[in-house]
Amino acid sequence: MNILLVDDKRDILDTMGEILEICHNHKVQGAASGKEALRWIRKKSYDLVVMDLALPLMNGVEVISKIRKLKPKMNIVVLTGICCNDELLKKLKDLGIQKLFIKPKGIHELLLYIKKVQTKHSVA
Numbered sequence: 001m002n003i004l005l006v007d008d009k010r011d012i013l014d015t016m017g018e019i020l021e022i023c024h025n026h027k028v029q030g031a032a033s034g035k036e037a038l039r040w041i042r043k044k045s046y047d048l049v050v051m052d053l054a055l056p057l058m059n060g061v062e063v064i065s066k067i068r069k070l071k072p073k074m075n076i077v078v079l080t081g082i083c084c085n086d087e088l089l090k091k092l093k094d095l096g097i098q099k100l101f102i103k104p105k106g107i108h109e110l111l112l113y114i115k116k117v118q119t120k121h122s123v124a
Contacts, residue, residue, distance in 0.1 A: 001047040001118050002027045006037040006063065008055050024114065034058035041067055046074070048117060050110065053080040064095045075117070079103060079110055
C-alpha cells in the first residue's frame with residue numbers, strides 16, 4: 001500500500017516509516033507539515049493517510065478538511081498524542097474519520113488496522 005504519514009516529529013516519521021516499509025512492505029511518504037502533506041496529495045495517490053492533529057501552522061483537522069476537498073474518498077486515520085474532547089471527536093467524525101489512534105499505545109493498534117486494510121485492499 002502507498003501510505004502518507006503526516007507528523008511534525010521527525011522521529012515518529014522515521015520510526016513509523018521504517019516499520020511500515022521494512023516490516024510490512026508498504027511504500028511510505030513522510031510529511032512534516034500540513035502544507036507538505038497537501039503537496040504530496042496533489043502529486044500522488046495514496047491508499048491511506050495517517051494524520052497527526054498537533055501540527056504547526058495548520059492543524060490536522062484543517063489539513064483533513066483540505067484533503068477532503070481535493071480527494072473526498074481518501075482513507076484517512078488519525079494518530080495523535082493530544083487528548084480529544086467531544087467537540088473534536090465530532091469534527092473528526094464529520095470529516096469522515098473512522099479511526100482514531102492515541103500515541104503511544106495506538107501505534108500498535110494502527111499497525112493492526114493497516115494490516116486489515118491491506119488484506120481488504122489486496123482482495124479488492
